[in-house]
Amino acid sequence: MYKTDCDDQEAVAADLRANRSEALKCLMRKVFEPFCRYCRPIDMADAEDIFSGVLERIVPLLLKGDSFRNFYGLVYCSAINAWRRWNQQRGKGPKTLPPEDFSRIVVDFELPTMEMLEEQQARESLFAAQQECFNQLTKQQQDLMLLRIVEKRSREDIAQTLGYANANVVGVTLNQVLRRMRQCLIQKGYDL
Amino acid sequence: MNNSENTDQIMRYDTGEMDEAERLAFEARLAKDAELQADYAAYQALAGFLHQLSEGRMLRAQWEDMRAHVHEEASAEKAKSTQPRPLSPPKPSRGRVVAVNFRWIMAVAASFALLLCALWWWQGPYADRQLNELAAANLPATTALIRRQLPAGYGADAESKAYRTVLERIEQGHAAAALPVLDQVAPGPFADFLRGICLSVSETPAQAIPILEPFTDDPEPFYRQAAAWHLALVYARAGDRNKAEKMIRIILEDPTSPYLDGAKKLQTRINNPFAL
Structure with a gap:
């Protein structure tokens, strides 16, 4: 039986592109669980909703890229940003979101650089605009x-x-x- | 995508509906025509978005399926762990079995324990105050008995004076201050008795027990009654119910005892700490 090597982020990305659901289990274990810990206390249903939204909007964008060394890190940072926006919409967060300092976060994968995050942010903005037009x-x-x-x-x-x-x-x-x-x-x- | 003819061609090219000749012609035109290039780029951007949208929806659906499966597994595991295992055949029923929640039993037991603690805490100072009131109410009986035993006419000699001083100090509630005065009088049963009485109403009542105890068998009712009463109070304060009861019985044996009322109240107090 095929099993994705969760420590090989390139393999995980390739399996996601190949529509293999085993790779999702890697994302759950390696990214979703630390994300839930970071956002604690949060209702599990809300955490799942935020994270599945990230999978829907962000992961297909990431899979278009070439390098997946920071694949987990980009998903993780995108999920945290999504959580911050979610809090802001609920009136719990600051009115303007300052840039998150991800350097203090300790996870067992490499976090992306600021340039990578900015590039990701630009792609997300375009995607959000396209989605608004589509809607x-x-x-x-x-x-x-x-x-x-x-x-x-x-x-x-x-x-x-x-x-x-x-x-x-x-x-x-x-x-x-x-x-x-x-x-x-x-x-x-x-x-x- | 301003030109609908371009859009049709781009879409036919993209979906693979063109034949070989048509495709080559389109590619040749695409290499030269700037407007077609712009339309093609715009189409590709939109197509990329639609692919991402579709992939994202699929990914989300897969993720939600997987999470639902994880939740189902967790629920099944929980149900399995909470299900009682039939280790042995059920014992025959011995009448009606009342299902009692263990947590409720623990809660009731804890409340009861708390209540007892509160009662104990409240009862201590209350009981002490009651005994003090009882002792104070019956102290005049003791001083009256002592006064009757003093030498007639309150002699002017030093010993008589000392006894009078002792009596006054007991009446004034300064029994401990009477003890040094008793050292000045000649030793004897009366002096010992007074020392025992003073100690019984002082802050160290336990020291009175060995002194007053012999007087409870004394043929002289005065000694016997007063010693029994003061010892009953000492034992009651110390929580020695049996010895206190014994002293009370000595008092109740004599219907002329001045301590009868006090003894009855003390007995009630010993048997029911919340009465009196």
């Missing part, structure tokens, strides 16, 4: 984009699945949606 679309438009661009389904197939009149309508709608997304991102300061 402005209707459910049907969102599904249309995912089916066509991610699943690469044919226009005819999509027309049948989503109830469009024909393949041409799918093409025209998709064009409109992509233009709308791009305009939205330009408005947010991201000229792609």
Whole structure:
């Protein structure tokens, strides 16, 4: 039976890209548990919610990178930042978040440098802007984009699945949606 | 993605719907056409975002499945550890079994112990005060008895004076101060008796016991009654219930004793610390 070597962060990242759930157990043991200890006292349900949000938003961004020496560290720091934002939203944190000093945190993996964190922050900001624009679309438009661009389904197939009149309508709608997304991102300061 | 024709072509290229010739033509145009390059870059950025979004959703779903599994395992483990193991066949029932929560028993026992401690703490000073009141109420009886034993006419000799001083000091509540005066009088049963009485009402009442104890068998009722009463108080203060009872019985045997009322109250006090 295949088992991910949790001490090899590159192997963990590769297994996550390969959709092997064993790698998630490594993240749970190596990152989620220290994260829960850091955030104590925190309700386990809240900790899980914050961390699964990080997995959803941050880990796919990290997996696009080339070097995974600080993979755990980046996930960990992102999770702590997410927890701080979560506290801020609940009115428990400071109004403006000062940069977190991660150097005092003791974990059994290497923490990322400030440059890496800043780079990560920039990617997260772009992703957040894209997500905001995406959320402005209707459910049907969102599904249309995912089916066509991610699943690469044919226009005819999509027309049948989503109830469009024909393949041409799918093409025209998709064009409109992509233009709308791009305009939205330009408005947010991201000229792609 | 301002040009819808470009978008269609980019999407067909990206999804692999172009045939070989069409693909080569598109790539050739992409190398030269700046507008197509910009549209292609924008499309790739959006496609990258959509892939990440999709991967992220999948990752989250996998994570939540895994956590749910971990929670299920933990719950099963907990249920297993709390389930009683059937080590031996159940014993035959001996009537109705009342299920009592052990924690409740412990709580009631602790409350009871606390209550007893509180009562003990409260009862100590209260009991002492009661005994002092009883002793003070019956001290005039003792001084009256002593006065009757003093030489008639309160003689002017030194010994008579000394006895009078002792009596006054006992009446004034300074029994300890009477002890040096007793050293000045000739030794004898009366002097010993007075010394015992003074000690019994002083701060060291235990020293009175060996002195007063012989007087409880004295044929003279005066000695017997007074010694028994003062010893009963000493024993009651010391918590020696049996000896106190014995002294009280000596007093109750004589219906003319001036200590009858006090003895009865003391007896009630000994048998029921919260009465009186």
